[in-house]
Amino acid sequence: xxxxxxxxxxxxxxxxxxxxxxxxxxxxxxxxxxxxxxxxxxxxxxxxxxxxxxxxxxxxxxxxxxxxxxxxxxxxxxxxxxxxxxxxxxxxxxxxxxxxxxxxxxxxxxxxxxxxxxxxxxxxxxxxxxxxxxxxxxxxxxxxxxxxxxxxxxxxxxxxxxxxxxxxxxxxxxxxxxxxxxxxxxxxx
Numbered sequence: 707x708x709x710x711x712x713x714x715x716x717x718x719x720x721x722x723x724x725x726x727x728x729x730x731x732x733x734x735x736x737x738x739x740x741x742x743x744x745x746x747x748x749x750x751x752x753x754x755x756x757x758x759x760x761x762x763x764x765x766x767x768x769x770x771x772x773x774x775x776x777x778x779x780x781x782x783x784x785x786x787x788x789x790x791x792x793x794x795x796x797x798x799x800x801x802x803x804x805x806x807x808x809x810x811x812x813x814x815x816x817x818x819x820x821x822x823x824x825x826x827x828x829x830x831x832x833x834x835x836x837x838x839x840x841x842x843x844x845x846x847x848x849x850x851x852x853x854x855x856x857x858x859x860x861x862x863x864x865x866x867x868x869x870x871x872x873x874x875x876x877x878x879x880x881x882x883x884x885x886x887x888x889x890x891x892x893x894x895x
Contacts, residue, residue, distance in 0.1 A: 709887060712869075717832065717892035719865025722749060726756045728869045728890045732857050733762045737871065739850060741765045743840050743860040747782040750796070752866075753859065754789055765849055767840040770800045799843040823880075831891050833868025836860035838883060845876040852876055855886060867892050 712728055714721050729740055740762050744750035750766040757764055766789065768781040779798070786796055811818050827835035837858035844850040856874045861867045869890040875882040 709889070711888065712890035714867055714890070714892040716894060717862035717867045719748075719861065719863065719867075721867035721890075721892070722752055722861075722865040725859055725866040725869050725890050726752050729753065729857055729859060730756055730760075732869070732871070732889060733757060733760050737762070737855065737857045739763050739765070739854065740857045740859065741767060741837075741840050741844050741850065742858075742866070743767055743836050745769055745780050745864065747785040748864070749859065749861070749866045750781075750789060750794075751785060754792060754794055758792075764794050765844055766794060766796045767843055768796060768798045770798060795849055797844060797847050797849060799847060801839055801843075830885070830888070831868055832862035833860040833866070833891060834870060834885065834888065837868055837870045837872060838885065841872045841874050842877040842880065842883060845874050846878075850874050852879065853882070857889075862892060 712724060738761065740757065742749050742753050744766050745768065753764060790796060811821060824835055827838055837860040840860060841850065841856055841858050845852050850856060852874050854874050855871050858870045858872050859866050870888050871886045873884040873886055
């Protein structure tokens with residue numbers, strides 16, 4: 707089997723359009739489930755527009771409320787309503803490697819297991835870490851079946867610069883999660 711892999715010299719939001727095209731090709735190849743990380747909505751908007759005429763199932767995962775500041779939601783509320791009206795599911799969830807342990811680590815010092823996992827995944831890139839997290843979050847919410855290939859799109863800050871095909875698993879079964887292959891990623895982030 708041969709697969710095309712797109713490598714970017716640097717990470718960044720300007721890679722979003724190229725990632726959208728990679729996803730379009732994967733959907734044409736038969737992948738039906740697409741999960742995207744979108745903090746404020748720009749990646750969700752771009753992906754929804756590109757996949758509108760396909761039979762792909764798009765799921766958007768946003769930061770939890772209060773991620774940047776208490777009680778604040780970063781994802782654009784008017785865009786949320788528009789996308790949901792189009793039948794797109796939007797999940798607002800806690801980042802698995804940035805939850806309770808972050809508070810304990812900040813207060814008492816030391817490295818917690820989820821921080822070790824996050825930093826290990828980052829060796830493959832920040833976007834790869836986020837792609838793994840959003841797939842598990844979606845499985846945890848019952849929005850994705852476990853054990854199936856899913857296209858996951860994420861980035862190293864704003865925008866998208868990483869596309870992975872991941873065998874899905876819930877966080878409780880993290881060790882079953884598998885990055886099957888990476889279709890696009892930055893060489894450095």
